[in-house]
Amino acid sequence: MLGNKAVNEKNHLEIAGCDVVLLADKLGTPLYVFDEALLRENMREYKKVFEERYPEVSIAFAGKAFLCSAMCRVLGQEGLWLDTVSGGEYYTALGSGFPMEQVLFHGNNKSPEEHSLVLKNGIGRWVIDSESELDLLIEEAQKYERGKLPVFFRITPGIDPHTHAFITTGKVDSKFGLPLMEGIALLVVQKALSCGYLDVKGIHCHIGSQIDTLEPFGKAIEVMVRFLAEVGEKTRCLLPELDLGGGLGVPYLDEDKGRFPSVESYAEIICGAVKENCQKYKVPLPHLFVEPGRSIGNTAGSTIYRVGTVKEIPGIKKYVAVDGGMADNPRPVLYDAKYQSLVGNRVLGGGKEKVSIVGKCCETGDVIIGDTELVPVMRGDVLVVEGTGAYNHSMASNYNMIPRPGVVFIREGKPVLVVRPESWYDLTRRDIIPDYLQEEGE
Template identity: 40%
Template sequence: MDITTNAAGHLTIGGCDALALAQEFDTPAYIYDVAAIRQQIRAFAAVFEQRQVPYEVSYASKAFATVAMYQVAAQEHCHVDVVSGGELYTALKANFPAANISFHGNNKSEAELKAALAAGVGTIIVDNFYELDLLQGLLKATPEKQQNILLRLTPGISAHTHAYDQTGQTDSKFGFDLESGQAEQAAKLALAAPQLNLLGIHAHIGSQIFEVAGFQAAATKLLSVLKAWHQEFGFTPQVLNLGGGFGIRYTDGDDPLPAADFVDAILATLQETALPFAQPAIWIEPGRSIVGPAGYQLYRVGSRKDVPGLRPYVAVDGGMGDNIRPALYQAHYTAVKAATPQAPALETVHLVGKYCESGDILIDEAPLPATQPGDVIAVLATGAYGYSMASNYNRNPRPAVVFAENGQAKLVVRRETDADLVQNDLSYL
């Protein structure tokens, strides 16, 4: 794992001393290296530029959605996709350009679609026949308006990842199925609807994928669909959206390709295929690969339990409430002692949280140097799906979020207070 340190040997994040960050902002806390976010977005864009392929890098904001993150995405000229009315509201609150937003989701409500239309969302990615019909009904209220859409397809390709992270196989809640003819029927309906402008198609085969073969197979299959639709319907696609899911390194046992290399291999496959129409713009939707490696969680050590013959339990002041992924997905992480991140491990411990669940284990086998109560522990590569999936379980307030860049740290989400926990509660008496 890549670790940077300062002259004192302390872990640094965005040029800031991790111990100083813990002192200033308290723990637990989410810390983001903003320069790392920017670098990854630019690395994706560079691949398209080098191959001279029209494109959009659309940040999949479900990975981490805050006003500050949408602002950084806008600074980097990113497109973004949202999957709920709440994410849309947050993006608009950040003054993110609505024309550069695409709206995902397998069960968008009428209220969410109305909000998207009112805001001028650039693209709605239609997931099913119910939504196709609902969207057309809503557009009748504004007959002068035409809405850009993509059709989400399930290409029948399963990614090699956790079962909960697979989305491209036929048996999925997402998208129009290819094999049954649903996708073709949806295309006919969309092309016949005067207020819908079908830009192209979308597919997403899963998350935390290490092998490029699945992406290449999906790209080849989707191009064959577009060629068939061009021949059958005279449809000329403007967009082919290949989704995201590029894997990142959580532990030294992970060996993913650099995310930009994934894209380069996909583009090479696409450019080998002769097309009867002009090259459509290629969209990708990286989320985890943009913010995951850039994020850290800082905790303080509290209690310790030693049982003869068993691995010790070292508890920290956070846990499954601020990072549910180990309990939900059996996700693996790497932890270091922030004061001495390069120190050799002296023991392997269960690094556990404070929540009232036996499954509240952040890292089941964490090699660490000796620790004492009050030591700051940093868990690496937690930038994706930590904050966005956080909860108030056990009535614990959610942590603060801090952006660090060029040695400067800024609070971008304040730490919740106990008063925040009851602000929506109503008395029964």
């Protein structure tokens, strides 16, 4: 099992002390369930292990992994920064009362509306992704009312983190960031430094996600610190901050538990490599930022479903269909991601059988777990899929006009609704029937 789970005397699964059968009965399914204490514990662990090893460090949660207003409040209380990548994420933080001077704003193609929203309401660090974005920003920053606009530059350090191609972001051939080749990044930074309207705080990289070895982080750090030194040498300006993005992988299966580095060993490598390279390239230690997403949210979240159709094709396969699927968890379809599950109302029991857990979407590929061993499952059972706290709620869609699930935090053993489940009404709320389609005489 992942996270803080237990089996109670009724043989029901409890998440953070809350019986999932009661949750399903009371709040309906599918439902995203977060252990709030574990979320906070993960945030605190990041702060602790980095602060023990490095003089100045900020932990910025990557909102793309999981964001809602209550999450922003928790992040604010725990003293984390927030990394946003769209006007919508930024707006969520703003509406929740999050301190906007602790928000980073990323994006490879920020829209004019996003520019004006962020410039109007203020930002901690604006992460410039390209020269064309810089050109726009130099114009706009002249009207920024809070002084010089604090910016980072996103650099592609040219490191392959050996993860899934769709979540590899730091190679030279990438839609994100500025390449170092032919002095491209250097010229852009020089331009920003000389314009007079930007407070160039530092550089940023993010090499990828779900990374299971620490070696690529060390390599990226060397490239980034070398670039800080080069900027210092060529411009006489030592940039004071370095943001290394996120990317630490997490186990989705019990059998993978030993395969991923701990947050502590990640911090050890990151802080050690920054110090070592700063010494080597003779630059002062920068203020460090890291942007973890998955490794804070994932094990703290599970999805609970209700089992519907159970269908056996003799000698071939037994399909267990649940009342959600790729609409609330597109990761198996997108990345061939693997998950594990439990029967929440009958956790322990002999006679396990091999089944495929599928969703209710009209796609043959809508498979949540291809092959798994479960206690015999029946219609009406509660099925719990573990490790869905990152990139599930945030990636959910209304495919097949399926309402998206709500989110509960379990706090001191009690469920607290933080995102209400969508209704069918929500699905047509934005629809417009234009005049020419209205029935005559209506």
